[in-house]
Amino acid sequence: MSYSLYFEPVLRLVPLAALALAGCLPLALALYRQSRSAWLRLLTFGFFICLLLNPIMVKETSRPLSTIIAVVIDNSRSQNFGTRKRDTEQALAALKQGLGRLPQIEARFVQAARQDNNPDSDTLLATRLFTPLQEALADVPPARIGGAIIITDGQVADIPALSAADSAAALAEAPDEGNRGFVEASDEGKSRLAEASDEGKSRLAARLGFDAPVNALISGNGQEYDRRLRFIKAPRFGLAGKEVPLSFTVQDEGAMPAGLPPPIIELFVNGEKQGSYPVRPGAETALTVTLPRTGSNIIELKTPEIEGEVTAVNNHAAIIIDGVRENLKVLLVSGEPHNGLRVWRDLLKSDTGVDLVHFTILRPPEKQDNTPIYQLSLIVFPTTDLFVNRLKDFDLVIFDRYQHYAVLPLAYYDYMARYVENGGALLMAVGPEFSGGRSLALTPLSRILPARPTGNIFEKPFLPQLTEAGRRHPVTQNLEGGATTPPKWGPWLRQIEVEADKDSMVLMQGVDKAPLMLLAAKGRGRVGMLLSDEGWLWARDYQGGGPYASLYRRMAHWLMKEPELEEENLTARAQGYTIFVERRTMKEETLASPPAAAAKDKTAPYSAPSASAANSPIGRFHITLPSGRTMEIQPQKAADGLYKARFDSPETGLVRIGNGDKNVIVHAGVPNQPEYEDIISTPEKLAPIAAATGGHVLRLRPKAQDNVHIGAIKLLSAKAGLSTAAADSLVLRQSAASAPVAEERLPLMHNIWALLIGLGLLALTWWREGRA
Structure with missing residues (x-):
C-alpha cells in the first residue's frame, strides 16, 4: 500500500x-x-x-510480482561420465522441491547443450550454457530476475568475460574442496568487489543480460582423475605412400593413483595396427606414419583405460589426413600425327599434377633420308631406359594411334604387358592402324588387350551412346548430355570394329551397337581402349561437341585406380555422428520381392525399405560400432548402380561398415572435440562470475562416497548488496517489481x-x- x-x-x-x-x-x-x-x-x-x-x-x-529465476541443466556428453548424470537428476529433484517451498519464486528450467548429431552444431564442439540462459530470460524485465542456478560439471565454454573490476575480486577466489567444495569470495575479495565501479558492474550485467546472482552446482566429485591423448602437430594433407611427421602427448589430470606404469600407446592407420610405443606423461612424443592411400586416412592413437578414471573416451585420439598423389607420370606414345594428338597433349599439359613424357616417331627408320650424317645433330633416343628400366615409374602409358615400328623391339611390348600385369595402367586410342599389318594386336602386347580387331573400319557418321553398363559405371555415368536417349552429343566419323573379350566392360557403343569404349582388368593392372580417333571432334565443338575432357580424364583416373571411380565400391563419410554410406555396383537388380518378404525388414534400425530397395542386388549394410555392437541398415536406390543409406552413430570412434566383400571404416563424431579435452569436473571456471554477481559455486558431492547436497536457498531482499549468506547456500534476489x-x-x-x-x-x- x-x-x-x-x-x-x-x-x-x-x-x-x-x-x-x-x-x-x-x-x-x-x-x-x-x-x-x-x-x-x-x-x-x-x-x-x-x-x-x-x-x-x-x-x-x-x-509484489513473482521472482523469476532460470535453472540451466547441462546435457552435454561429458555429463554422461561417472555419476554425473545421476547427480544432476538428484540435484534437479532436490532443487525443484526447495523452490516449491518458495511460492514467490517462478523457476524456468532450461535443458541446454543437448547432445546433437548435427555436424554444424556447437554442442559437438563445446558446452555453451550462458547463451541459452540469456535466451530463457530475454523476455523478463530486469527487475523481476532473481538469479540463475546452473547444474553442470563446470566445463563451460561461453562464460562472459569479466571487467577489470570484477577480475580484481576474482583474484581473491579461494576454492575450498575440503569444505564440501563450496567456493566463496574471501573477505579481501568482497572488499575489492565492493570498491568496483558501478560502470564495471553495469558492463557485466549487460553481458549477462541481468543483474542478479549466478550460482552453480558442480556434478562429479573432487577426487576425479583422467588420462587423455592429444595430438599436438598433425598436417591436414600428405603425399600418399610417403611418411608424415606427427606429435602427440599423454596428459594425466586430477588425483592420479600412485605407482602407475608408463602408458603404452598403440598406433593405427585406417584400422590396422602399426606399432606400440611407451611414452612419458606430459612429454611431447614425435612419430612418423606412412599414408597408404589417396583420400582420407584415419590415424588413431589408443592407450589402455586406467581403472577408476572418469572416462576412456579420450584415451583415444584420431585425426584425418588427406593423402594426395605426387605428380602423375604419364608416358604418351604417339604414331602418325593427327588432329586428336593435340587434344591429348593439351589435356595432359594443362594439368599441373601431371608430368608428361611424349615419345613420338617423326620419321620411321625404314624411310630414306639423304641428309649427310655429318650434318645431323641428333643423339640416340634412350628407348631402353624409357621402355625397360623406367617403365615402372610411370602411372599411365597412353598409345595414341601407334603401330609397331622397328625402333621398338618386340621384347619391349612384352615388358609393357608385364608392366600392366604387375599393376600398371595402359590406355589405347586407336585408328585405322589398329586393323593394319603392324597393329599392336600382333605384338606380345596382345595378351593384355581386351579386344582384337576384325579388320573392318566404319567410315560414316555415328552418335556415341552409353551401354547399359555405361549407365551404371562411374566413368561414364552422369556425363554431361548423356542422360537422354539419344544423348545430346555431336557425332564421330570413324570407328574400328573389334571383337571384345567376355571379361571386358563395354561402356560406350557406336555403329550398329559395336563396342566403342572398353575397360578391363588384366592381372593387377588395367587396360582401356577407345576404338575411334575422332574424339577430337567433341573438343572442336563439332555439331554441339561433347564432354571429351571429362571422358578422357575419368578413363585415365579409373585406369590408375582412383577410389571414387571404382565400379564395385563402398564408401562412407561422417558429418558429426551422422554417417552417409554409398555402394556402387555393376550388379543388376533382381525381380521385386513379394510384400511378405519386405515385412521382414521391420527389425532394421533404419527406416523400412522402399519398393526399389526390396530387390536390391547388394543386400543390407552391416555396421559395427566402436564398442563392438552390430546393426544392419537397408540401402535405398539413388541411381542405376548406386545405393545410399544414412544413420546416426550412438558412439564416438571408428565405425566399420561392410557389404559382401567390401568394407570401409569411418570416424563417428568430431575427432578430438573440445567437449572431451577437459573432462575433470571443476568449480574454478564458474567461481569468478559467481563471486562477481554475489552467487556461490558448490559441489554436489565433494567426495565419491558423499551424498548429493545442494545447500540452502537464500532469498535476499531486492535492495541487498553482495551476499553475506553462508557458502553452503544458493543465493537469489527477490523481485522489486509489483503490479x-x-x-x-x-x-x-x-x-x-x-x-x-x-x-x-x-x-x-x-x-x-x-x-x-
Whole structure:
C-alpha cells in the first residue's frame, strides 16, 4: 500500500499563474508596509489558490510480482561420465522441491547443450550454457530476475568475460574442496568487489543480460582423475605412400593413483595396427606414419583405460589426413600425327599434377633420308631406359594411334604387358592402324588387350551412346548430355570394329551397337581402349561437341585406380555422428520381392525399405560400432548402380561398415572435440562470475562416497548488496517489481469542510480589516 499526492487544477496553468501573480503583488505591498492583516490575507489567498489547484490524495494497493529465476541443466556428453548424470537428476529433484517451498519464486528450467548429431552444431564442439540462459530470460524485465542456478560439471565454454573490476575480486577466489567444495569470495575479495565501479558492474550485467546472482552446482566429485591423448602437430594433407611427421602427448589430470606404469600407446592407420610405443606423461612424443592411400586416412592413437578414471573416451585420439598423389607420370606414345594428338597433349599439359613424357616417331627408320650424317645433330633416343628400366615409374602409358615400328623391339611390348600385369595402367586410342599389318594386336602386347580387331573400319557418321553398363559405371555415368536417349552429343566419323573379350566392360557403343569404349582388368593392372580417333571432334565443338575432357580424364583416373571411380565400391563419410554410406555396383537388380518378404525388414534400425530397395542386388549394410555392437541398415536406390543409406552413430570412434566383400571404416563424431579435452569436473571456471554477481559455486558431492547436497536457498531482499549468506547456500534476489491491484482517489479540497474553512478565512479577514 502506498500514498501519493497529485494536483488536477480547476483552471488552466496560464490563467492560474496570472491570477496568483495578480494576488501576490498587493500582498507583497501589504507585507512591506507591515499591515496588521497582511499575514491573514496571505493565508486566505494561499488557501484559495490551493483550492483551485485541486490536490488529490491517491491510495494505491499493489501486489509484489513473482521472482523469476532460470535453472540451466547441462546435457552435454561429458555429463554422461561417472555419476554425473545421476547427480544432476538428484540435484534437479532436490532443487525443484526447495523452490516449491518458495511460492514467490517462478523457476524456468532450461535443458541446454543437448547432445546433437548435427555436424554444424556447437554442442559437438563445446558446452555453451550462458547463451541459452540469456535466451530463457530475454523476455523478463530486469527487475523481476532473481538469479540463475546452473547444474553442470563446470566445463563451460561461453562464460562472459569479466571487467577489470570484477577480475580484481576474482583474484581473491579461494576454492575450498575440503569444505564440501563450496567456493566463496574471501573477505579481501568482497572488499575489492565492493570498491568496483558501478560502470564495471553495469558492463557485466549487460553481458549477462541481468543483474542478479549466478550460482552453480558442480556434478562429479573432487577426487576425479583422467588420462587423455592429444595430438599436438598433425598436417591436414600428405603425399600418399610417403611418411608424415606427427606429435602427440599423454596428459594425466586430477588425483592420479600412485605407482602407475608408463602408458603404452598403440598406433593405427585406417584400422590396422602399426606399432606400440611407451611414452612419458606430459612429454611431447614425435612419430612418423606412412599414408597408404589417396583420400582420407584415419590415424588413431589408443592407450589402455586406467581403472577408476572418469572416462576412456579420450584415451583415444584420431585425426584425418588427406593423402594426395605426387605428380602423375604419364608416358604418351604417339604414331602418325593427327588432329586428336593435340587434344591429348593439351589435356595432359594443362594439368599441373601431371608430368608428361611424349615419345613420338617423326620419321620411321625404314624411310630414306639423304641428309649427310655429318650434318645431323641428333643423339640416340634412350628407348631402353624409357621402355625397360623406367617403365615402372610411370602411372599411365597412353598409345595414341601407334603401330609397331622397328625402333621398338618386340621384347619391349612384352615388358609393357608385364608392366600392366604387375599393376600398371595402359590406355589405347586407336585408328585405322589398329586393323593394319603392324597393329599392336600382333605384338606380345596382345595378351593384355581386351579386344582384337576384325579388320573392318566404319567410315560414316555415328552418335556415341552409353551401354547399359555405361549407365551404371562411374566413368561414364552422369556425363554431361548423356542422360537422354539419344544423348545430346555431336557425332564421330570413324570407328574400328573389334571383337571384345567376355571379361571386358563395354561402356560406350557406336555403329550398329559395336563396342566403342572398353575397360578391363588384366592381372593387377588395367587396360582401356577407345576404338575411334575422332574424339577430337567433341573438343572442336563439332555439331554441339561433347564432354571429351571429362571422358578422357575419368578413363585415365579409373585406369590408375582412383577410389571414387571404382565400379564395385563402398564408401562412407561422417558429418558429426551422422554417417552417409554409398555402394556402387555393376550388379543388376533382381525381380521385386513379394510384400511378405519386405515385412521382414521391420527389425532394421533404419527406416523400412522402399519398393526399389526390396530387390536390391547388394543386400543390407552391416555396421559395427566402436564398442563392438552390430546393426544392419537397408540401402535405398539413388541411381542405376548406386545405393545410399544414412544413420546416426550412438558412439564416438571408428565405425566399420561392410557389404559382401567390401568394407570401409569411418570416424563417428568430431575427432578430438573440445567437449572431451577437459573432462575433470571443476568449480574454478564458474567461481569468478559467481563471486562477481554475489552467487556461490558448490559441489554436489565433494567426495565419491558423499551424498548429493545442494545447500540452502537464500532469498535476499531486492535492495541487498553482495551476499553475506553462508557458502553452503544458493543465493537469489527477490523481485522489486509489483503490479497495482486497486486505486482510491480522495480530493482534499472538494468537500464541505474546505468550503467552511474558506468562508471562515474570508470572514476573519473582513472582521480584521473592519477593526483596523
